[in-house]
Amino acid sequence: MKPSAFLFAKRGTYRWASAASLVETAKLSQVAPYIYIADVLQRMVDGHLAKRLEETLPWNLTPRHAVN
Numbered sequence: 001m002k003p004s005a006f007l008f009a010k011r012g013t014y015r016w017a018s019a020a021s022l023v024e025t026a027k028l029s030q031v032a033p034y035i036y037i038a039d040v041l042q043r044m045v046d047g048h049l050a051k052r053l054e055e056t057l058p059w060n061l062t063p064r065h066a067v068n
Contacts, residue, residue, distance in 0.1 A: 022036075022037065023037075025058050026058045028058075029058035029059045029061075031058045031061055036058055036061065039056075039061065040056045043055075043056060
């Protein structure tokens with residue numbers, strides 16, 4: 001399925017914009033988007049608390065996730 005398929009529904013446009021924003025923010029923070037998203041999803045699975053959301057922002061990740 002092409003990403004543009006999400007654009008046909010109003011909610012889909014918001015989802016696409018959110019995903020694109022996450023990817024671009026990760027890039028601007030010198031973090032590989034795939035690594036960033038995989039890390040955040042793993043933290044969620046591991047029970048990361050929502051009140052500690054700031055720890056999951058791209059600029060707060062540890063250096064091991066930085067793009068070389």
